[in-house]
Amino acid sequence: MSVAKKQYKRITVKSLVEMKANGEKIAMLTAYDYTMAQIVDGAGIDVILVGDSASNVMAGHETTLPITLDQMIYHAASVVRGIERSLVVVDLPFGSYQSDPKEALRSAIRIMKESGGHAVKMEGGKEIKESIKRILNAGIPVMGHLGLTPQSIYKFGTYTVRAKEDQEAIKLKEDALLLERLGCFAMVLEKVPAKLAKEVAESVSIPVIGIGAGNGVDGQVLVTHDMLGMNHEFNPRFLRRYADLHGEMTKAFEGYKNDVKSKSFPTDEEQY
Numbered sequence: 376m377s378v379a380k381k382q383y384k385r386i387t388v389k390s391l392v393e394m395k396a397n398g399e400k401i402a403m404l405t406a407y408d409y410t411m412a413q414i415v416d417g418a419g420i421d422v423i424l425v426g427d428s429a430s431n432v433m434a435g436h437e438t439t440l441p442i443t444l445d446q447m448i449y450h451a452a453s454v455v456r457g458i459e460r461s462l463v464v465v466d467l468p469f470g471s472y473q474s475d476p477k478e479a480l481r482s483a484i485r486i487m488k489e490s491g492g493h494a495v496k497m498e499g500g501k502e503i504k505e506s507i508k509r510i511l512n513a514g515i516p517v518m519g520h521l522g523l524t525p526q527s528i529y530k531f532g533t534y535t536v537r538a539k540e541d542q543e544a545i546k547l548k549e550d551a552l553l554l555e556r557l558g559c560f561a562m563v564l565e566k567v568p569a570k571l572a573k574e575v576a577e578s579v580s581i582p583v584i585g586i587g588a589g590n591g592v593d594g595q596v597l598v599t600h601d602m603l604g605m606n607h608e609f610n611p612r613f614l615r616r617y618a619d620l621h622g623e624m625t626k627a628f629e630g631y632k633n634d635v636k637s638k639s640f641p642t643d644e645e646q647y
């Protein structure tokens with residue numbers, strides 16, 4: 376007897392634009408591996424971001440700069456094997472798209488071909504315009520990323536809120552309009568004043584997905600490990616924790632350790 380496969384309505388870049396038009400907020404979270412992707416997808420999260428935050432969260436680096444294109448492809452391919460419904464967006468890592476548009480397109484093609492992801496995300500506006508155009512021309516959907524752009528952390532020196540000054544706010548608004556005009560299907564807006572983020576979201580027809588950008592945008596994104604409370608050191612004000620997995624996991628590991636040490640694991644029923 377064949378088991379009927381459950382039918383899912385897959386999320387596409389088009390459905391996200393429709394969600395904005397209909398006023399339905401978009402829920403996005405990160406995943407870097409198969410098992411997490413299965414859980415996030417199964418919970419009905421619209422977009423899964425294979426973020427270069429894997430550099431911090433998975434590999435323990437101080438910044439997102441060290442992660443390589445090969446490593447991003449490994450994470451993305453693992454995530455794609457775990458999903459049935461969510462749209463999978465993959466960060467182009469630092470150094471894979473800034474040198475020239477041809478290299479940018481080569482990197483984006485490698486992600487699409489070798490991971491099966493559905494779109495790429497790139498940090499920046501006007502500076503990377505030609506690269507965005509080239510990738511879009513190849514039929515690869517691009518999500519922009521403005522505001523706090525962690526790949527240029529050494530240019531700014533801090534992770535403080537961005538675009539507080541008028542000049543920076545004006546550039547951000549121009550960049551947002553540019554991303555829409557180029558044909559990006561959405562953008563992330565990271566750590567900017569809520570009032571500015573709302574203005575940006577209202578000025579474009581493509582979804583603006585915020586992290587630390589307030590409630591006036593079209594969706595929210597968080598790093599899954601942060602919102603699960605797996606890490607106690609990262610405490611920005613925009614982070615809401617939905618679980619204390621650090622505590623839960625520590626309890627589980629200690630329980631196991633105690634059972635092994637006290638010889639109460641395994642029992643007769645747990646052996647052959």
Ligand SMILES: Nc1nc(=O)c2c([nH]1)NC[C@@H]1CN(c3ccc(C(=O)N[C@@H](CCC(=O)O)C(=O)O)cc3)CN21
Binds near residue numbers: 536566609610
């Ligand atoms: N675990 C994790 N979560 C993230 O949200 C994340 C990453 N890693 N890595 C890549 C970027 C970096 N991001 C960041 C980094 C720092 C702050 C931040 O607010 N840091 C300080 C305040 C710094 C300051 O004001 O000078 C904080 O309050 O923790 C926010 C987003 C977001 N991304």
Ligand SMILES: CC(C)C(=O)C(=O)O
Binds near residue numbers: 466596
């Ligand atoms: C924080 C999000 C937007 C991101 O770019 C990442 O996780 O790498």
Ligand SMILES: [Mg+2]
Binds near residue numbers: 426427428439466
């Ligand atoms: Mg990122």
